[in-house]
Amino acid sequence: MDVHSHVLVVDDDEDTRGLLSEILAKEGYDVETASDGKTALERITDRPPDLVMSDIHMPSLDGMSLLEELRSRNQDVPVILMTAFGSLKTAVDGLRSGAFDYLSKPFIVDDIRLVVRRALEHKHLSRQNQALKEQLRDRYRFDNLVGSSAGIVSVYKSIARVAHTDSTVLLQGESGTGKELIARAVHANSARSAGPFVAVDGGSLAETLLESELFGHERGSFTGAVASKKGLLEKAHQGTCFLDEVADLSPVLQGKLLRVIQEREIRRVGSNAPMNIDVRIIAASKKDLDQLVKAGTFREDLYYRLNVVTIQIPPLRERAEDIPLLTQYFIQMYGQKKSPPVTGIAPEAMSLLTRYWWPGNIRELEHAIERAIALTPQSVIFPEDLPQSIQTATVQAAAQARGWVTLAELEKDHILRVLEAHNQDLGRAAAILGIHRKTLLRKLRYFGYPC
Template sequence: MTAPATLLIADDDSVALDLLAEVLTREGYRVRAAANGEECLHVAEAEPVDLAIVDLRMPGLDGLQVIQRLAAIQPGVPVLVLTAFVTIDTAIEAIRAGAYDYLSKPFRMEEIKVVVRRALEARRLASENRQYRRELEGLYNVRNLLGQSPQMVEVYKLVARVSGLDTTVLIQGETGTGKELAARAIHYASPRAGRPLVVVDCTALPEGLFESELFGHERGAFTGAVSTRRGLLETSDGGTCFLDEIGDLSPTLQAKLLRVLQERAIRRVGGNEVLPVNVRIIAATNRDLGTRVAEGAFREDLYYRLNVVTIVLPPLRERSQDIPLLAQHFLEEYARAADKPTRGFAQETLAVLSGYHWPGNVRELEHAVERAVALSSSEVLVPEDLPDLLRRGPEGNLRLPTATMTLDQVKQWYVARVLEEAGGNKVRAAEILGIDRGTLYRLLRRQTSEGDPDE
């Protein structure tokens, strides 16, 4: 039987404190009550808790100070803030300090119950994500790749299978999906892991220079060739050569690469000697090579030589459930590198990240998080820390409420946006919002009588 979650409640209002403790105890939680911020921190130092509910305004240590110190004592514990003075500024301040959510006084017990369940569920999922990630790393040896979606699990399985083989692999996927990371995962899980992995960008150099880079050249082969130089295929001997964007190779280089795959040997530019090479080829492309073959732009025989095993990396928009995991990974990486206090995302920020279509895929997400960490000075990233492009809808209209809106207007705005995302389906919208249909209908009636908050 699962042990009940432990809730820590801090409020200098004894009536509110006793009421919350009684109601949440009846819900099956183990409740620890504290009459002020100092007492709250003493409890947190003495025993682990799963969730904290903290009043914003208390004598001595206020709610914001308690949130910050709690994060140091028990990192990762979600905190709900209670306040009788809710404004956009105080809400944003609480979220920036690290609060999971905020609730206004006088509070409604049904709302408290829903938000507590949601916060505990988010914590449980975060813990499961970390455990699941460790299991995947151990099972499939895919430390470089991130994601727990079904699409990525299939990628992990295929990477694990082909790593022990010596066959040629073709990795397909849009720009920014992580093709090089997949190639590295294959190489470092293979018997060739102790030998070089050489990455070759097939679009980086003009054809003449690229041929010399790939195959090497003899002294005097062309103007400026003052000495013999080994090419990248030679330097990767015994290891792996990763040919990125192979779909852009010229017909001449396609023919020479085909010969390498057939003969396992090369000739340097300007040379006659055939030099054997023991190298595994992993190729990647963001193009449809089958279409390129049909168009006559890519050799069919080379395509079949490369296409022994194909791994297709899904675009980020097709695995949006991986976005929070990826975003948190990048946040921790860049916060650690910059020695910043940033440790997480506000729920609204994750909603923006999950709702964006990410044409640049994982690379674009990484850059967005890197920028947010660099510009933010708080522990929790809020939507305003993200690039404007992410916070705008397809028509260029802001997806987020403005700072001049009241809290009620923000709630109306959010309900309207959720209803829009649900295609007008009120049952689905109520499920997303975590409320019953009756509450949703009351909110919509109030919105109709007061007008659209966007106007």
């Protein structure tokens, strides 16, 4: 059970709200109150609780109506109903409507503690089961990591070795190399696999927003903070927090992250009260942190805390033998969604892919295949279905490999490649090249090509 569990008490009687708040606060819970059902719904919208304790008989919106409204919104928060007019029928009606349990007034303190503890344990187990189901469905173990090159096999081995520890992990690699997939694989193969996996992009938000997102904030701590909010580190309690682009964190946030790793505690923005958390940190960076430390732009003490285990992820250009496997993986992923499905790729198109430099790495390859599948009228991807940048860059690379050539030679090379890719179909080749069939024939005769 999470000691930071947030309990919302709903009762129109001020003394009852005060009594329950005192009892629950002593148990270590974060307690919030509302005087009626409508106010409770507003609070739940702003800040979803882990448990609701609601009186049944209230003006405006009573406890049964509140319960029904929560269920209609697919809110799975457990609800404990309370009433001074205890009866078997009321209890049965409440339980049939989805209440977790039922308490009669006047309260017995031990009963309150027991029922609340059971409800929160039930909520915690439900979250664990849901997380497990999602992981099994998404199969974030090794299935989404594709390749058999020496570089990626080394990454697999590192994942297997570090997953069963609780060490902080640093992933170094260019943009698009799959750092988040690898972080998910570490999490899914660890003892924390039933807990949450929370991803944070350190370079996507301004410092003030990122601090609030990471650490949470208290109500009124800044303009617009109309309600208290859990931070992403707090949400990752008993799980893993993946912090991408850690090199982009400001010096202030670097210091606060260092404290999280050292002390295992956080402070929400606007609060001086420390909060213990149990989180594994997996950090990632496309920049060389060692060089940033030498340049004085990244804290050396934080670097050593993050650099317990480092996994270097090779760029796609250094594992070109994996491109056919990755390509087929993406064809299976996106091709089946199209009608008729796209099931393969022509050898000429695959040749373009394996000779391309891939500055955007796996992400660029995935987008190229997804685009080709969307545009091709065939069941197979052909060279002209690929982005022009890939076609042009490959032709240029081939030309540069044999030295500078004339425009005529470059044109001849391109025309012959298009013809070869389409089984010498003059009409289709002319359409792809954007010229008339007679013009194509004239050029081929000029090149000395038999036709």
